[in-house]
Amino acid sequence: MPAETSSTTDVVMPQLGVSVVEGTVIRWLKQPGDHVDADEPICEVDTDKIVTDIPSPTTGTLTEILVNQGTTVEVGTVLARITSGSAGLRAGPVGSGRAHTGLAAGARASSPPPARSAEAADAGASHAPSPSMPVAGAYHSPVVQRLADERGVDLTGVVGTGRSGRVRKQDVLAAARASEDRPLHTESPYRPDGEARGQLSRMRRAIGAHMKRSLDTAATCTTWMEADMSRVEAARRGAKASSLLGVTPLPIVARAAMDALAEHPALNATLEGERYTRHDAVHLGVAVSLGEDGLIVPVIRDAHTLTVEQLGIAIRELARRARKQQLTPDEVTGGTFTVTNPGQFGSLMATPVINQPQVAILDLEAVVKRAIVIEDDDGNDVIEIRPQTILGLSWDHRALDGAQAAQFLGALRRRLESWNGRS
């Protein structure tokens, strides 16, 4: 490298561990125009378990910041550029090209590529391993040679990270792993603009784990039944004035479900391992959407003792408190049966996932006007416009059979279709 030339050095996001593919810049400690000394921290980056500062690879002036605070970028992304004015200022580690010094910077941030060990670290700053082009006909140690033969790795294609680009054991292992792991197709690196990226929130992961576990555990089946909601809709219209009922038929359906459960108690139960427990009281879980944050299922204790109005108030109150994060743990545990209401968003049929360790979940769908065929008082088939809905029930075939599920839904439908203020 000609010492007189002023040069620009890239600072890159280092690799912090084998599977770490990205990091977040959490704070810039230097600003454009600031003088930085070699090894002086210029910013902090965060992976899930490690926060580390990134030392400047060289002495010079921070000329450009390319990644804003709070932004998550892939390993190897250029974070900033440092311009060194003259040879006298250069005190950084070796590296004649931008990529090389950049990578060396990453390495100096105590963050070697996966396979590096103390051996490379011992080499010190002046020997910071810059991956170099594969060296044809280079000398390989017997260990490396044997390993390459065993793993079927062609050493001429392997980039060495040892001194002077020497291929080390780890490089061979990495190359072998890379050839095994190579996917059949490579996903395009292009992403639509503005796509939000990042790790799933803890709540999303928790919901995901819970749902997967339910599907892995239960023999989930879903049974559907259509119901004529004319009486229920009429009751809601009549009740609007007193505003005791919410905007959805959920409280009425919940009340009717309480009575249908009394008829079919096998569904108000929990199954833990091989232990099946029927419950006398219905502690009714009600799925509440928290928007993008996720979902929570607060529980109404002794729901079977409540009137429609009380159920309506309880559901509204729990949903409000859930959205304001005001629930206590006791209010989200101990449910014996759950109801979910995607119909409030217009859904026609969703297959709910059973809330473990319960054995059934009732799904209330949208009420829509349909032209249906009914029998009039004179026994003639006529076409009528009726508000119809689909009642869904996911149930665990380990605990129940389809007949019980269908009978429960039949009882629920009967109660809804003959609704007159109570079921």
Added chain:
Amino acid sequence: MAAADPPVREPAGGMEPPELLVMRLGVVEYRAALALQEAVRERRIADELPDLLLLLEHPPVYTQGRRSSDSDLPFAREWYAEQGIDVVPVRRGGQLTYHGPGQLVGYPIMRVDDVVAYLRTMEQALIAALADEGLTARNRPEEGIEYTGVWIEDRKIASIGVHVSHHVTTHGFAVNVDNDMRPFEWAVACGLHGVQMTSLADERGETTLTRPPANEPLARERDPSPALAQLADHVVARFAQAFGRTPVESAVGTLGVPLAATHTAS
């Protein structure tokens, strides 16, 4: 990871393994401990102190790292306060965690070059210390950075998170010994469990003896746990061994750093 490859820079010269100051601080408020760590780190960066390992317990506290969101604590803040649990935002990576009495917390303040090797060595030291207690634990380096920590089968017994500045570490590890485990459940939404946490007491089936009744708020005061003191001994020995050090027990007074300030950092 072979313990024979300590990723820590060793001072030049000397036949003896370099020393590791070990300080057992008892129960220290999280914020006070954080201020202490930062003060010690400054002196370590300036080479005024050798590498240290601080061992302590915290009163009940949730610490929110940069990646934790409000929904990680789904219940009313007042309710957590009623349980005697503080909530502290921290400038570190990772998600929300819980610390409480009965959990052995270790803050190594060490000069390191290779932070990943450092994490792995720390995991190996904890695995060895748990083996001394008769437990078979493992780490999961192949499964991704989010699996950092020490596990018994698929249950997590020790959490790890570090901050490196000027090549000097702060934060560290937390091993559940006989602490109340319920706060871990209260920190995950909907009573769902992303990762199952465990403790020495849970693994030994001693939980009912050591946990307060479910309807009682967490006791801030509790007797020092003999199980925790015993594990601390193993951790000191194994940690020093893994990093090739000679442990030297010392009192915090020798640091010249006050431990009194409770709210220095906020």
